[in-house]
Amino acid sequence: MGRSSKDKRDIYYRLAKEEGWRARSAFKLLQLDQEFNLFTGVNRAVDLCAAPGSWSQVLSRKLRGCAEKAEKGESGEEVKIVAVDLQAMAPLPGVTQIQGDITKVSTAQEIIRHFEGQPADLVVCDGAPDVTGLHDVDEYIQAQLLLAALNITTHVLKPGGTFVAKIFRGKDVTLLYSQLKLFFDGVTCTKPRSSRNSSIEAFVVCQNYSPPKGYIPNMSNPLLDHSYDVDFNQLEGPNRVIVPFLACGDLSAFDSDRTYPLQLDAGKEYQYTPPAQPPIRPPYQQACHLRKKNLLSREDAPSVCPTQSQDEPEP
Numbered sequence: 001m002g003r004s005s006k007d008k009r010d011i012y013y014r015l016a017k018e019e020g021w022r023a024r025s026a027f028k029l030l031q032l033d034q035e036f037n038l039f040t041g042v043n044r045a046v047d048l049c050a051a052p053g054s055w056s057q058v059l060s061r062k063l064r065g066c067a068e069k070a071e072k073g074e075s076g077e078e079v080k081i082v083a084v085d086l087q088a089m090a091p092l093p094g095v096t097q098i099q100g101d102i103t104k105v106s107t108a109q110e111i112i113r114h115f116e117g118q119p120a121d122l123v124v125c126d127g128a129p130d131v132t133g134l135h136d137v138d139e140y141i142q143a144q145l146l147l148a149a150l151n152i153t154t155h156v157l158k159p160g161g162t163f164v165a166k167i168f169r170g171k172d173v174t175l176l177y178s179q180l181k182l183f184f185d186g187v188t189c190t191k192p193r194s195s196r197n198s199s200i201e202a203f204v205v206c207q208n209y210s211p212p213k214g215y216i217p218n219m220s221n222p223l224l225d226h227s228y229d230v231d232f233n234q235l236e237g238p239n240r241v242i243v244p245f246l247a248c249g250d251l252s253a254f255d256s257d258r259t260y261p262l263q264l265d266a267g268k269e270y271q272y273t274p275p276a277q278p279p280i281r282p283p284y285q286q287a288c289h290l291r292k293k294n295l296l297s298r299e300d301a302p303s304v305c306p307t308q309s310q311d312e313p314e315p
């Protein structure tokens with residue numbers, strides 16, 4: 001694929017680079033905020049599964065202001081943003097990074113340490129496993145990640161706080177809704193315009209955190225701990241939780257499944273914009289290097305390559 005063909009096909013990919021976002025996902029959080037006003041009164045926020053960091057960029061710009069220098073939010077309180085990912089992430093102003101696993105209680109403890117015992121106002125999670133293409137497996141792993149994020153959230157979120165997370169709307173999604181509804185007064189499933197219609201991905205916006213009385217946060221996972229032998233779609237009455245689904249935003253936003261022509265001034269050629277932040281240690285770096293040198297299928301190919309490749313990330 002040529003360097004510019006993805007630019008031409010995907011308007012959010014192109015806009016992300018033009019506006020300096022590390023990934024097109026930034027638009028998903030921005031559009032969710034337009035609909036749900038997520039950042040009002042927020043001074044402490046956690047970004048789970050944050051790499052390469054476009055949601056953290058949104059948090060940084062929205063909570064700290066455009067100057068990206070401010071240490072105090074609108075209310076005058078100190079702004080603290082913690083970003084967690086398994087992978088290393090290039091630094092961002094005002095964002096503390098934890099390279100860790102969100103399924104581990106030690107990660108929750110590290111977040112709490114950073115907030116000096118004070119709870120977070122907002123937790124967001126755009127976590128996704130490496131998809132296998134086997135839908136049931138992908139949905140199951142995504143559900144596990146969401147439950148891990150929920151567990152961490154119960155350790156760090158203040159009562160009344162908000163939790164936003166990526167969810168796959170697969171056949172057992174109603175079980176996840178039921179679990180979220182135990183902890184939040186309002187649960188809405190929504191799909192921003194920048195999330196492709198062709199993708200099973202959506203987002204849950206969970207408002208007003210109010211855990212069951214006497215609930216003690218723990219990291220156990222109900223899906224793993226119990227064997228549910230039920231078809232959740234057969235549940236009826238109070239056992240079945242129906243969560244409202246909301247198409248987020250109006251038709252004025254770009255449709256992420258459409259291809260828009262490039263807006264070029266007469267006589268001007270298309271100018272390629274490099275990614276705002278190339279990946280720092282991508283797993284495909286060595287393969288890119290070998291392919292460039294035409295060594296990919298050679299047995300005598302060197303096993304290491306220069307540390308920082310300037311190759312553009314593969315889709």
Ligand code: SAM
Nearest residue numbers: 025049051052053054055085086101102126128
């Ligand atoms: N929101 C990010 C952004 O805007 O740049 C994109 C997130 S990307 C879609 C999903 C991330 O989830 C990957 O960086 C992956 O490393 C992370 N992830 C998956 N499982 C994880 C886990 N158990 N703990 C921490 N991060 C995890």
